[in-house]
Amino acid sequence: MSDFSAYIDRELSRFHDELETFLRIPSISTNPERAADVRACADWVAEHLGAAGIPGAEVIETAGHPIVVGERIRSKDAPTVLVYGHYDVQPSEPDELWSSPPFEPAVREGRLYARGAVDDKGQVHMHIKALETRLATGAGVPVNLKLVIEGEEEVGSRHLAAFLHEHAERLACDAILISDTAMFSPELPCITTGLRGIVYTEINVFGPTSDLHSGSYGGAVVNPANALAAIIAGLRDDRGRATVPGFYDAVRPISARERADLERLPMDEETLREGVGASALGGEAGFSALERLWYRPTLDVNGLLSGFTGEGSKTVLPSRAMAKVSMRLVPDQDPAQVIEAFEARVHELAPEGVTVEIKRSHGGAPWIAHTEHPIFDAASAALESGFGTPPAFVREGGSIPIVQEFEETFRAPALLVGFALPGCNAHAPDEWIDLGVYRKGIAALADLYGRLADRLT
Numbered sequence: 001m002s003d004f005s006a007y008i009d010r011e012l013s014r015f016h017d018e019l020e021t022f023l024r025i026p027s028i029s030t031n032p033e034r035a036a037d038v039r040a041c042a043d044w045v046a047e048h049l050g051a052a053g054i055p056g057a058e059v060i061e062t063a064g065h066p067i068v069v070g071e072r073i074r075s076k077d078a079p080t081v082l083v084y085g086h087y088d089v090q091p092s093e094p095d096e097l098w099s100s101p102p103f104e105p106a107v108r109e110g111r112l113y114a115r116g117a118v119d120d121k122g123q124v125h126m127h128i129k130a131l132e133t134r135l136a137t138g139a140g141v142p143v144n145l146k147l148v149i150e151g152e153e154e155v156g157s158r159h160l161a162a163f164l165h166e167h168a169e170r171l172a173c174d175a176i177l178i179s180d181t182a183m184f185s186p187e188l189p190c191i192t193t194g195l196r197g198i199v200y201t202e203i204n205v206f207g208p209t210s211d212l213h214s215g216s217y218g219g220a221v222v223n224p225a226n227a228l229a230a231i232i233a234g235l236r237d238d239r240g241r242a243t244v245p246g247f248y249d250a251v252r253p254i255s256a257r258e259r260a261d262l263e264r265l266p267m268d269e270e271t272l273r274e275g276v277g278a279s280a281l282g283g284e285a286g287f288s289a290l291e292r293l294w295y296r297p298t299l300d301v302n303g304l305l306s307g308f309t310g311e312g313s314k315t316v317l318p319s320r321a322m323a324k325v326s327m328r329l330v331p332d333q334d335p336a337q338v339i340e341a342f343e344a345r346v347h348e349l350a351p352e353g354v355t356v357e358i359k360r361s362h363g364g365a366p367w368i369a370h371t372e373h374p375i376f377d378a379a380s381a382a383l384e385s386g387f388g389t390p391p392a393f394v395r396e397g398g399s400i401p402i403v404q405e406f407e408e409t410f411r412a413p414a415l416l417v418g419f420a421l422p423g424c425n426a427h428a429p430d431e432w433i434d435l436g437v438y439r440k441g442i443a444a445l446a447d448l449y450g451r452l453a454d455r456l457t
């Protein structure tokens, strides 16, 4: 057993206790009432970086939630690795669907349950403990290390891009290391080589100035709920394709090589269907589930609101209707172009008699990895050392909008090594992290920090 594993095993119950204190802080970035908790969480991260051997971490103000920046500079000749993660979490609602309260961490059958357990506090904590492990065992950290742990990832990293530019000199680096993605199974570690981008919008449809009696007016006044339903229906065709003009123009076709790689992955669509509890899978015609998730863009309703939705019935014609609609984008779609075309299409689909307003919420570009860079070999070897199996190269349907921005700002490659498992309930009730993966992942990351130094010099 390596010195790292021996140390981790010896300290593991303390690591668990610490992670639990981290998870008890309800750092929900989207909820203004939680701003003090978000800040307390930033302080927690800074303090625990200090305890792990990275003293002097700062909690830096932004116009939104603060960003934690830590540094451990070895020498000006050593290569620099910047670790990025987020300490904010998604809301926990609906709380009644959790088996234990979302901010009272609970261990059941080798899993630690809490909001943020895996997205992303658990994975940020793994890095902190990997660094502690190297320092405490005398292995040292052979790279210059910079950490940027933000509090607004779950709301689109609103202030991070400007922050990176403002602090570009201080944060300059040769590689960006991120753990905020998933593995295929507890036995199969993964390196994520692509992320979808996102454009998030809110459509508001306004009709009569107030709700109306649906008998006195229904049929003679345009109903905004009906109008919105027509708009939404018109945004996709019967093959599951978005009808936004030009939407697919820049989408890269899936190569024969990529198809062959996908076929080799241990992926079973029936297991996926069963896991989500749906009666059938669906999506764009002519593509497999993994192709739809990783290589194809989507247009989906994320929320709908209109009219009377309480118990019983109320015969009313609503005065307005609202939908949250997001699009997941793939290389080389451009979020700015997509939003323009989307807005034009929505206005085109709107019937006469209603007015439509579209709000742009957040967005981010898709990303694909520079897998030819030697840090990918370092990551493969480190994951194999931690898990006993070489990693699969996978893509991800989700988004981390800032990755592309990091690469462009620092002209350095990003390396995504994540530890969530399928079914981990990120963003949903009963989110969990597998504690076996947590332990092995810390050992793999401790190993990775050593290997990165060799590959970057």
Ligand code: BES
Residues within 6 Å of the ligand: 119, 120, 153, 154, 155, 156, 180, 181, 182, 198, 362, 364, 396, 397, 398, 399, 400, 401
């Ligand atoms: N950790 C996720 C990204 C992710 C999603 C990785 C799914 C693996 C699987 C990240 O925290 C996240 O949820 N991102 C948001 C971004 C959005 C709010 C701009 C997402 O993808 O919805």
Ligand code: ZN
Residues within 6 Å of the ligand: 090, 119, 154, 426, 427
């Ligand atoms: Zn998330």
